[in-house]
Amino acid sequence: MRAERRFVALLALVLGLAACTTSPPLRGTGDLGVVVERAEDSILIVDTTERQAIGRVAGLGDLSHASVVFSRDGRYAFVFGRDGGLSKVDLLTGEIAARVVQAGNSIGGAISQDGRIVAVANYEPGGVRFFRSDDLSPVAEVPSTYGADGARSKVVGIEEIADNRFVFALYDADAIWTVGLEDGAAPEVERFAGVGKLPYDALLTPDGHHYIAGLFGEDGLVVLDLWDEGAAPRRILDGYGKGEEPLPVYKMPHLEGWSVAGDRLYLPAIGRHELLVVDRATFREIDRIPVHSQPVFAIARPDGRQVWVNFAHPDNDVIQVIDVPSGEIVEELRPGPGVLHMEFTPKGEAVWISVRDANRIDIVDTETFETVGSLEAEAPSGIFFTARAHRLGY
Amino acid sequence: MPAASWVDRLALGLVIGGVAIAGPAGSAAAAEPSLQRQDELIHLLRHDCGSCHGLTLKGGLGPPLLPDALADQPAESLVAIILDGVPGRPMPPWRGLLPEDEVVWLVGRLQEGIGDAR
Numbered sequence: 001m002r003a004e005r006r007f008v009a010l011l012a013l014v015l016g017l018a019a020c021t022t023s024p025p026l027r028g029t030g031d032l033g034v035v036v037e038r039a040e041d042s043i044l045i046v047d048t049t050e051r052q053a054i055g056r057v058a059g060l061g062d063l064s065h066a067s068v069v070f071s072r073d074g075r076y077a078f079v080f081g082r083d084g085g086l087s088k089v090d091l092l093t094g095e096i097a098a099r100v101v102q103a104g105n106s107i108g109g110a111i112s113q114d115g116r117i118v119a120v121a122n123y124e125p126g127g128v129r130f131f132r133s134d135d136l137s138p139v140a141e142v143p144s145t146y147g148a149d150g151a152r153s154k155v156v157g158i159e160e161i162a163d164n165r166f167v168f169a170l171y172d173a174d175a176i177w178t179v180g181l182e183d184g185a186a187p188e189v190e191r192f193a194g195v196g197k198l199p200y201d202a203l204l205t206p207d208g209h210h211y212i213a214g215l216f217g218e219d220g221l222v223v224l225d226l227w228d229e230g231a232a233p234r235r236i237l238d239g240y241g242k243g244e245e246p247l248p249v250y251k252m253p254h255l256e257g258w259s260v261a262g263d264r265l266y267l268p269a270i271g272r273h274e275l276l277v278v279d280r281a282t283f284r285e286i287d288r289i290p291v292h293s294q295p296v297f298a299i300a301r302p303d304g305r306q307v308w309v310n311f312a313h314p315d316n317d318v319i320q321v322i323d324v325p326s327g328e329i330v331e332e333l334r335p336g337p338g339v340l341h342m343e344f345t346p347k348g349e350a351v352w353i354s355v356r357d358a359n360r361i362d363i364v365d366t367e368t369f370e371t372v373g374s375l376e377a378e379a380p381s382g383i384f385f386t387a388r389a390h391r392l393g394y
Numbered sequence: 395m396p397a398a399s400w401v402d403r404l405a406l407g408l409v410i411g412g413v414a415i416a417g418p419a420g421s422a423a424a425a426e427p428s429l430q431r432q433d434e435l436i437h438l439l440r441h442d443c444g445s446c447h448g449l450t451l452k453g454g455l456g457p458p459l460l461p462d463a464l465a466d467q468p469a470e471s472l473v474a475i476i477l478d479g480v481p482g483r484p485m486p487p488w489r490g491l492l493p494e495d496e497v498v499w500l501v502g503r504l505q506e507g508i509g510d511a512r
Binding site for chain 2: 062082123124154249251379
């Protein structure tokens with residue numbers, strides 16, 4: 001008995017020492033995130049509680065339009081580079097756990113509902129490639145082939161949906177496809193053609209019910225009801241431009257699930273300096289809010305009380321904040337030229353803003369609009385916090 | 395062969411056709427922008443044009459702008475595309491934001507290549 005106790009004590013001591021010498025200090029990742037440094041090959045790992053960078057990870061390739069999704073344990077960031085690079089970065093150790101260059105030109109990706117599959121949307125060669133999230137080994141490929149001559153479309157707006165499937169839009173093919181992957185079986189693809197000209201990006205509502213693609217080539221959007229298996233995509237907001245000549249668009253808007261605030265959607269109009277306010281139940285326009293310039297991102301605070309909007313070149317030095325209950329613009333911030341992205345902390349008390357040309361991230365209190373912190377970053381663009389790990393369509 | 399869809403080709407054809415009627419848009423004798431302005435224009439090219447064409451100009455939603463990709467297009471038609479945009483496509487007109495001589499200078503840099511776009 002005594003010998004046994006002594007053994008247990010010794011074992012505990014040995015294990016304790018091993019833990020001290022090989023493991024980083026224990027900490028969670030729920031308040032971590034990454035900032036893309038678009039002109040470098042690096043990301044910053046940031047702590048949203050301490051409001052500082054805790055590491056920089058380089059060697060990630062061309063990140064000029066990079067986006068990020070997270071493993072469901074919140075420990076790993078999957079970074080999608082413009083050059084087709086897919087990197088799995090350990091937020092706790094700052095190491096690259098796995099990396100593949102899987103295409104020539106990519107736009108972004110998604111991670112499956114069960115967290116096991118990472119999907120990458122590619123421009124060149126057009127299509128979607130699927131990888132195991134643990135080691136990035138390849139699982140399957142769906143080329144975006146359309147038409148008679150075997151051309152492949154650029155793929156945009158990829159999102160993960162229920163039943164462990166993915167949905168995406170084909171920019172050149174005017175199509176929306178969904179893909180399911182059963183273990184060992186060929187990908188099961190459902191194709192919807194003729195959805196509207198030049199779908200440029202898309203969003204999934206946070207409940208996973210509707211997939212909405214923006215159309216560059218037409219005066220409207222298209223929605224696919226994912227809860228209705230027999231449903232075909234249908235056009236919404238047709239003619240929102242009222243047949244007027246669209247204004248030039250110097251940066252394409254981005255769509256994502258953050259457009260939803262309560263029972264309304266806030267969508268950037270194309271070629272109009274307006275936000276379209278849309279009823280979520282009927283998809284009818286209920287209001288439009290004139291804004292500073294061509295909106296790029298319209299992002300609801302997590303509670304849906306405010307919508308923050310940034311703008312295309314040459315007006316990308318401004319942010320406007322819309323108060324949802326009144327529909328009024330209640331604040332206008334001027335962080336400086338090159339405001340590229342905004343990301344809210346998980347419960348929305350602060351927003352992080354990338355100011356590309358100032359090489360700076362600003363942290364702004366969303367109630368007082370005071371800047372409460374800032375940190376240096378090289379030409380920062382996308383900001384991604386780990387809270388995305390647990391949301392559909394982020 | 396860089397991927398230019400038939401729509402791009404058609405649009406380019408229309409733009410070139412328009413230029414042929416309107417006369418050459420570019421002038422070989424355009425003045426060089428100041429050195430500071432040249433830096434600003436290259437920054438604009440990489441970061442703002444780059445939001446569609448890629449920071450390294452290898453292409454994105456928009457086609458690549460590397461010298462090889464532009465080799466079979468006369469400077470005048472490239473100048474016209476930048477100044478007037480491509481109807482029905484996302485390429486916007488830059489007339490009003492950029493004077494013509496700066497566009498002519500930018501097209502020259504694109505055709506010779508701006509090196510590592512980092």
